[in-house]
Amino acid sequence: MAGLTAAALAVIGFFAYQASAAQDRAERPSAAQTAKPSPGDEGDDAKSHAPSKKETALPSRSGEGLRVVYALERRRVWLVGKDGKATRTFEVAPSPVSPQPGTYEVTSRSSHVKGSDGVPVENVVRFASVDGVTIGFSAALDGSTPDPDTSRRTGGIREKREDGEALWLHAPIGTRVVVVS
Missing domain, CATH: 1.20.5 (Single alpha-helices involved in coiled-coils or other helix-helix interfaces)
Known part of the structure; x- marks a missing residue:
């Protein structure tokens, strides 16, 4: 029994x-569900601070066709489809070293590595180099998106994990990355 x-x-x-x-x-x-078109961020603070249309509008003169657009001052990224329409936009935490405005392309990617700040990251999409510092988007495994530590010369532009997965799926090697001020 x-x-x-x-x-x-x-x-x-x-x-x-x-x-x-x-x-x-x-x-x-x-990530496939969260990669659906969204007018702005869907994070925890979306209810307390819904981004305005002006904040989330795709910057003018940011190129045409399939691309990633990164606005330095707005701290925001747009994933843009072949039709020129943004399929997703989200806020990022910029790196202490930033690229100049211009057009770049994804040069390398890593699924899981240690970031230049020592934090384990995933979905790394690299697109530029500034004075020997590699610049790229990444998501910290612990979910952190810290303010840039200006005492260190690092190039990791941090995003939330779900945003990092969407960018990873959107931007294989060779994808254009347009940086605007």
């Missing part, structure tokens, strides 16, 4: 674990 009780408890525990895991997946949408 004790064996049946133990087996029954094991089965109940297994089903409870599966239900818990299913709930976690339901609460965290996949």
Whole structure:
């Protein structure tokens, strides 16, 4: 009888674990779901500070066709499709070393590495180099998007993990990156 009780408890525990895991997946949408067109950020603070249309409008004279647009002063990135329309926009934490406005292209990518600041990062998309400092977008595994530490010369432009995954999927090597002021 004790064996049946133990087996029954094991089965109940297994089903409870599966239900818990299913709930976690339901609460965290996949990158494909979050990569749908959005007028602005969908982060935790979206309710307290919804970005205005002016803040999220694609910068004029930012090129044509498939590209990534990075606005330095607005601290914002747009993923733009072949049709020239933004499919996603999000805020980023700029790096202490920034590229000059201009047109670049994705030169390399890494799925998981240690950032130049020592923080483990994922979905690294590199596109420029400034005075020996490599510049690229990345998402910290711990989810942090710190203010730039000007005492260190690093080139990691930090984004939220879901934004990093969307950018990774949007920008293979050779994709244009347009930097505007």
